[in-house]
Amino acid sequence: MSTATVEEIAEAAAPEPFWSRQRRLGVALILIGLLAAALFGSLAPSETARFTLSEDAEGAALTINGQFGAILFGLITLAAGGALVAGVLKRFQNLLLSVGILTFVLSFLCWQVAGKFMPLVDTTSGTLQLALPLILGALAGVLGERSGVVNVAIEGQFLMGAFAGALVGTMATSVWIGMISAAVGGLIIAAILAVLSIRYLVDQTVVGIVLNLFALGITGFLYERLMQPDAQSYNTPPMLEKIRIPGLADIPVIGPVLFDASPLLWAGLALVVLIHFGLSRTRWGLRTRAVGEHPTAADTVGIRVRGMRYLNVLTGGVIAGLGGAYFTLVATGSFTKNMTAGAGFIALAAMIFGRYTPFGALAAALFFGFAQKLATFLSAVGSPVPSQFLNMLPYLATIIAVAGLVGRVRAPAAGGQPYIKS
């Protein structure tokens, strides 16, 4: 990004050691596996944990003894870590890692749910809902970042999108016009970001941060001047209805979550696939990546560097604006001041944690969404684990990821650097 890092120095001093990435990951898994088996296992009451396949306590359920489950899954985590350290199954490293993390989470859940129940449908759909704006925001970030423009204004684009969607949606009494305005709202912030950073060469991070404050101010100002005095005519937008696909929606757990859902969710998931395909298989994607990695080389072969950057940042703005529409037109049905409350930064974290790839961002967004959902679930059942610490998870995970404690995240080489044609 804007300033060069000192990683060259750190790396030059350390030749590829015995403690390779998988071994370090393995040790980390062994440690958390031990923690799970010992701590969660000893704390968990020996009662049944029920994971119901519905939205409440009724119906079929997966059950397991809480203490037994906590210890069992902890030991599996330990085993996965051991396999990584021992270096067996080298071809399935990522699988081992996923198994390790998954079983750690399961061990934690067994401890927390023992003697209670957890509705799986509610948890999954809640996770998806919380993850949806993160997915869209992270995609916006991916588009900008891969073309070499750092977008830290996702939060501002969310806010602008949420506000514009609510305002125009109400005035036009049409949810679709609301959605379009939300996209335009995101586009406005993206356009300012693009012009200032690409045309006027202002530091991209500086513009992004200032734009967040600008969006916070202007939406807050107009909210207090227009929406608060007359909510009826400015702040009661029609909401985007869920659509139920008959047949598919009857599949247990997945059906009600995926096929009785908001069209925005489908759009979000489709965009992940589309952008992944676009970035890896199309002319546009190749050019975008070229511009983001080595703009001079791209320019030499006739790619319009600034044009590509404008295109990507503005498209990102539209997507992030739709992510903002989630807050007003899908989730709540009205705008309030600073309603995104840092979601844009979690989306930024999801993008980095997902290694600047669409599917990585999707996985990270789902993980962060799950952490948030778990936080609300745990505080609802009166767990001793404070919800604030679970909410910290996305931020801490990102710090660990960028610090390279478990595998280094490599950003596009030209990210944050304006391109000046010489």
Add this chain to the structure above:
Amino acid sequence: MTTETTTPQAPAAKGGPDGEESLLSRFTQNLWAANSVMVTILSIVLAVVIGAILIVVSDATVLAKFAYFTARPSDALTASWDLISVAYADLVKGALGDPEAFAAWFDGTGTWQQAFGPLSETLTYAAPLVFTGLAVALAFRGGLFNIGAQGQAVIGCITGGIAGFTFGLPVGLAMLVAMLCGALGGALWGFIPGLLKARTGAHEVITTIMLNYTSALLLSWLVLQKGIQDPDRTDAISKTVHEAAQLPSFGGVLRVHLGIVLAVLATAGVAWLLNRSAFGFELRAVGSNQHAAKTAGISVAKTYALLMAIAGGLAGLGGATQVLGTAYALTPAVAGNIGFDGLLVALLGRNRPWGTLLAALLFGALRAGGNRMQSYSGISLELVTVLQALIVIFIAAPALVKAIFRLRATRLTRPGASLVKG
């Protein structure tokens, strides 16, 4: 950006035909040029104009008069003018003082405290901003973009506040210890990203953003814990800071406290550190070109870590000032937005210590005036946020201001960190 490195003395010293210019003509030539003073003034003017447009656009009664603008333009124009002039007059009165209050003081019908109330408010709001602004400015000079001033200030609030209501020390010492604890807490929180940057190359923008939200969540958890929460209250508020630890103030209407004096001292300290000390030289060297600095034998890693710790300490002092001088107790929102505002303040002050102080005073004045504008003219305080963000956007893009006002190209390029990377 093109850098014209001719010093202002050069033509005069040569005594050639260019050197014939009189001082006056050179002054007038430079006046309408894109020098930093002119850009700053014009940025403020632009922001105020856009703010005025926002005030009119968001007022339904005035807007209704624009409906028959072609028939009777005077109606709409006078109404707009009245609205804007009253609003901005309130802003100025709230920031600097109401002439009527001064008149009342001279008549004997009012007190001097009432007359100086607005000025006291300005200084009260400015004090923590000076610290957080310096935290950002200092780091920027070393080539680090410290977005974490918010988080560092929050940690400073926590440690300063806890020290303030825990230790029963005598007057003077208690305040000193509490301020020191605030500085130490902030320094620790700043040291983390500095260390990560130095050791692993993790980008400080990302780690500090993540630490901001982590600290906010930590604070919202902490104020509800036993030993910290006020035992007589059920809401999220801590015990009150001992009177001995509070920063002394005039009391009554005049809330201004010792913090502003400390802020001026801190500015002088930072100015000395930056321009006169060995470490200041090293950090400026690292900030201008870390590779050259490394070649010259400066430890880049050590400079980054130390620099972030000092910056964190300054922001922590800002947080402690807020708790010990104004709020007297911890709440989840006790730090407000001082860290992010500090970011804007540093950008407006062009990352120079005394510039930061002036910028903080301007922001404090806007904030104090905004309060009066909100209560007297009913115009949301958020307008101030918009104005602040706009000013900094224009400051950050001098080329934009130059283009709008058709300024001459500047003849003297001044040293110091420019926001525009080239």
